[in-house]
Amino acid sequence: MLLNAHTYYSLRYGTLPPPALTERAAQLGYTAMALTDINNTSCSYEFVRCCEKAGIKPVLGLEFRKEGRCLYIGLARNREGLRELNQFLSEASIEGRPLPEVAPPMQHAYIIYPRLVKPIQVFREEEFLGVRPEHVARLFGHELLQYKNKLVALSPVFFADNEGFELHRLLRAIDENTLLSKLTPRQTVKASERLMPPEQLRAFYKTQPYLIENAERLLQSCEANLRPGLHLNRQTFTGSKAGDFKLLEKLALNGCERRYAHLGTDTPAYRSTLERVRRELKVIEQQDFCAYFLITWDIVRYAASAGYHHVGRGSGANSIVAYCLRITDVDPMELGLYFERFINPHRTSPPDFDIDFSWDERDDVTDYIFKRYGRDYTALLATYSTFKGRSIVRELGKVYGLPKAEIDKIVAAPFEPEEHHELAGKIVHYGRKLEGFPNHLSIHAGGIVISEEPIYYQTALQLMPKGFPITHFDMYHGEDLGFHKFDVLSQRGLGHIKDAVDLIKQNREQAVDIHDIPRLKSDERVKAQLRSGDCMGCFYIESPAMRGLLKKLQCDNYVHLVAASSIIRPGVAKSGMMKEYIRRFHNPNGFEYLHPVFEEQLGETFGVMVYQEDVMKIVHHFAGLGLDESDVLRRIMSGKKSKGDTFERLQRKYFGNCRARGHPEDLAKEVWRQVESFSGYSFCKAHSASFAVESFQSLYLKAYFPLEFIVAVINNFGGFYRSEYYFHEARRCGGRVHAPCVNHSQYLTTLDGEDIYIGFVHLHQMEQQVAHRIVHQRAQGGAFRGLSDFLNRVEIGKEQVDLLIRIGAFRFTGQTKQELMWERVALFQPPGQERHTMSLFPQEYEEAETTARQFLSGGKAGAPEPYADAIDELELLGFPLCPPFDLLDRQFFTDTISQSARLGELEGRIVRVLGYYVCKKDVRTSKGKLMAFGCWIGQDGHFFDTVHFPPTLKRSPFRGKGVYKIEGRVVLEFGFPSLEVVRMSFLGWGNAVVE
Structure with missing residues (x-):
């Protein structure tokens, strides 16, 4: 009889997590229930699973609300009904139109109105009127009794008890950005909209029992079938699975021939490589991932055709097929990477490729995916922004009306109640209840799903500001349903590389092949640059800690850089293994390996487990577990898979195999201890190897073209440091850094030979439109001859002119800032007034003189003249241009x-x-x-x-x-x-x- 139940995914309305809702309903004796979260389908599959566990029949639906008003409730009779409801809500969001007051016709869904929005005589077959418990008495003698078949009991559920109602009110006050004391009844639901016992609900309807019967009849006629499966993704790329395998096989074998041509096709090394390619292809076909590989290849192919650079990283770099398809540039043969780390028959969670693009190119690649595979089949994954920590205290403090100082006290010292306001106890109490509640939907870092059938069968979509729709479920719900995502990510490091290559072509008329990775890795100048630690601006290796580590290791090759990129991560460093690695690196004969297997398998890292793959190597070669079993064990130990029967079985097999191989019990236990303690903080070697490839590309550009590279870093606004320090680095590399100039600067920073002109974008309070006008007018009419010429040609306000004068953008005139200020006052004409109006000039002259004196000293009367420029630069750029x-x-x-x-x-x-x-x-x-x-x-x-x-x-x-x-x-x-x-x-x- 519950047609309108809500979880906390009715954002800032509901208060019940899905398990709490279903468990409580089961305890009260309900046998069926409809989930109708407000404009949200985030937990549909989780709700179904919780209902099945609790012995309740699940029904899926939606409550459609607009501006706080419930318009109608939709209940899906079957999968087609769920699609109808989801598509209806999605199209309203994607097209940016408000929900209509009356629902459109639905062939496979019921619509329940909470009020009479049209004559009941014209209700369609699927439409019903909901009658709340408090409205039953109104039916006596009402004409609606002639249409009993169109009336159903409607008892919304938002919370379980009085405390839940108070939590609901707090959520509503947060949503409305108002004080709890000013919250109106229209802004909340009624205190009676709670999960009450069935007998109590029946008592409300005892005079009109058919209302309950009609509601139960609706629930019984609905079926919630989301049809989760191993793969819900697009099933084929070519139109058939056989065709997919043939295409993938051709691409992989041709790619193998190109990638490994240097080995010679008649050599044992090439035959071994080819054998691995065929072995991977067989597993990919068996696991039904051909289409996944081909779609990823298609995405990368489009990017390459558009001139975009990408980096394929993550566990996908363990695959030689991915390397042959140029999805990644990491050679798994060179680094001894295991394909089983990426795909194996025992891995239950779907694998994914992480494909990085430049931050300013990713959206175009995403747009291609949507257009290539269809908007009804493609969506970005959501992530849930949740209430947590200090932000909860601040939100609750505001709605309770506490001053900021009192809220700050609670945040700073939550366990010192004697120092707090009397309301602090309530804030902490309800804050703990709110912890982890979903607050709003956001976009996953880069996850995209491409569905075989219209995605509305699984979820509704919500349009985000960038113009791409997101699912209502996150990656974990998506995995549960059977989706495997494509991670299309962005990073500014690739922008550095792309823009540096363009600048080199523009500034030096040289073309640079940044994709010849073997040449870059063997270049002696690049190695020297790496060994010196002079890596500022270089992706992933520019932080002080990383530069220090590189110098400590005297690292000068790819393999050691891959290791360095891993051991510096917090887990390895905190465990003390980073220092041990450095010690062994400098004294490779000053330690003993725990067992010959460690020397054989971990000799590259001096017996120190650095990567996730090392866990697999040890349990495979030391204890004889299969590589696929080893990966499962690694995932369990790292917390990515829950412990259970599988873990206990593999643990027994490990020790049993050790005994069979004659390993001493103490040695077997010590190896197990190291593996178990290490795996929780280990890092994927393929991931680190992908980063190292990009690091070498950056190093090459820094070594041979330092000014172009640093300017590219500056213009991508990305890196470990603020822009100021990259300007310092440019100066250190021989560049001459100039303040913004109206005759040389562009919106972004420019390089002309060794002269670097800071872009207008770095000038605080400079309007973007004005900066573009300056550049445009200079391109149209040539260089500005002076301030007068500038003001005649550029539409600009006096405050913006003042910024330019203060930063020295007119220094080419040879005039002082004071002289330019006087000239600005004389020439600048506010809109609607005549130029050089004599009656105005005298009264502005004194103002101009005073203003000029202030500008000379950066607005500080009495500042010594030699420091005036530095003060202006500090205020307007954030740093001085002099040392x-x-x-x-x-x-x-x-x-x-x-x-x-x-x-x-x-x-x-x-x-x-x-x-x-x-x-x-x-x-x-x-x-x-x-x-x-x-x-x-x-x-x-x-x-x-x-x-x-x-x-x-x-x-x-x-x-x-x-x-x-x-x-x-x-x-x-x-x-x-x-x-x-x-x-x-x-x-x-x-x-x-x-x-």
């Missing part, structure tokens, strides 16, 4: 080391250095105390690193951006110097003080 040390009084240089690049020669000595702050990383010691690692630019332009232990950090804290005087002891770790700080003082910007 920051030039702004200091000479007294600060006393007793300091000016050459930070020579710190390594001063091991053990206490030194003082001046450092310009770049970044810091806070960490906790084993005792929970705060310490930090700092990164700085020295007076010579070189980077150096500092270590701040808890006592020093507390005594000499970081105080933001600027110059610091640092005193500390120089320590060397594997040849890499850092400064253990004793004391540190903040100098800021010296004489150019900015408040």
Whole structure:
């Protein structure tokens, strides 16, 4: 009889998780129930599973709401009815039109109206009027009694009890952005819309029992069949599975011949490679993944035809078929990667390829997928943004009306109630209940599903701001249903590479083949660049920690870079294995392998397990488990698959095989312990190998074309550091960095020979439209001759002109900023007034003189003239264009080391250095105390690193951006110097003080 039940996926309305709803209903004795979340189908499949577990018949539907009003409820009679409802809701969202007040005809779904929106005489066969418990008395003597067959009991369910109602009210107040005390009854549902016992519900309808009977009849006539399966994705690429295999086989074999031509087709190495290709093809066919490979190949092929660069990464790089199809550039034969890590018969979850494109090209690739495979069959995956942590406290604090200061106290010290407002207890209580509730739908990082049948059979869609629709389910619900996703991702590192290649062609008239990976990996200049740690701007290897690791390892080849990219990750580093790896790297004969299998299989990483694949190697070669079983064990240990009978079976098999192979019990237990403890934080080798390929491409460009590369990094606004430090790096590489100029700058930063002109985009408060007008007018009429010519040709407001004057964009005129300000006042004419109106000029002249004086000093009366430009640059760009040390009084240089690049020669000595702050990383010691690692630019332009232990950090804290005087002891770790700080003082910007 429950035709209108809601879970917490009725976003900011419902309060019951799906399991709680079904379990409670079963306890009360309900045998059937309809899920009708508000404009949402997120948990349809989860609800069906929960109902089956609870012994309840599930019915699926939707409640259609507009502006807080329930328009009607739809119940799917069968799969076609679910499609009808989902498609109706989706088309309204995709087309941007409001839901109609009256539902359209439905052939396979029932429509229930909560109020009489049209005469009941014209209700269609599938339409009914819902009667709430409180409205039953109104039926006495009403003409509606002539149409009893069109009336049904309608008792909405949003919560289970009074506390649930209060939680509902809090959600509504958050949604309406209002105080709880100002929430109106129209903004919430009624307190009676709860899950009440069946007998209580029947009592409400005892005078009109047919209402209950009609509702039960509707429920019994509906069937919820989502038809989950192993694959719901598009089943074929060519139109038949046989055709798919033939095409995939041809592409793979032809690709193998091209990729491995250097081996010679008559060699044992080539025959072994070809055998692996055929073995993979057989598994791919058996597992029914031919279409998945071909669709991925099609996506990559389109991108290549459009001139887009991509990186195929993730576990898919374990596949030699993927390498032969050029989906990835990682050679699994070179790195000893196992295909079973990607696909094997025992893997229940679907595999996926991660395909990275440049951030500004991904949307076009996505658009191709939608157009190629059809909008009714294609969608992005959703992800759920949930209520969590401090944000809940802030949201609840606002709706309870607490001042910000009181909310901040609760957030800062949640376990000190004596310091809190009296309402803090309620906030914490309801906050715990709200934890994990879905808040709104968002877009998965890049997951796309392509369905065999219209996707509306499984979900409704919601249009997102970029113009692509998303499913209502996330990747986990999608996996449960049987979808395997295509990950089409974006990263700015690829934009760096693409734009650098274009700049090289433009600036040097040279074409660069960035896809010749074997040549890049063997280039001596690139190796030297990697070994030096001079990797700023290079994808994945530019952070201070990574650059330090590369120098400690003296890493200069692809294999070791793959390892370095893995051991620096938090899990490996925290376990102490990173230090052990470095120690063994420098002293390969100074340790003993645990067993010859470790030396044979992990010799590349000196017996240290670095990758997820290492778990597979050890349990396969040491204990004889199959590779597919080894991958299953790895997934269980890493928490990606729940423990159960499979884990216990594999554990028994491991120890049984060890005994059969004669391994001592103690050795078998130790290997098991290492495998079990390691697998929780291991990293996929294929993933790291994909990153390393991109790193080598970046390194090549940095080594041979540093200015073009750094400008490309700047223009993609991506990287570990802020733009300022890339401008510093460009200067260090020989570039001449100039402030924005109306005669040279574009919207983005430009490179002309060795001259780098900062783009208008970096000028704070500069309007994008004005910047484009400047560039357009210069292209149309040539260079500007002066301020007067500029104002005559460019439509611009005086505030924008002031920005340009202050940053020096008219310095080509030879005039001072003060002179330009006077000229601006004289020439600039507000709209609707005559130029050079004498009556206006005198009264503006004094203003102009005052303004000019302010501009000379960056708006600060009395600032010394040599620092005025730096102050303007700090305010308008965020950093000075001169070295920051030039702004200091000479007294600060006393007793300091000016050459930070020579710190390594001063091991053990206490030194003082001046450092310009770049970044810091806070960490906790084993005792929970705060310490930090700092990164700085020295007076010579070189980077150096500092270590701040808890006592020093507390005594000499970081105080933001600027110059610091640092005193500390120089320590060397594997040849890499850092400064253990004793004391540190903040100098800021010296004489150019900015408040």
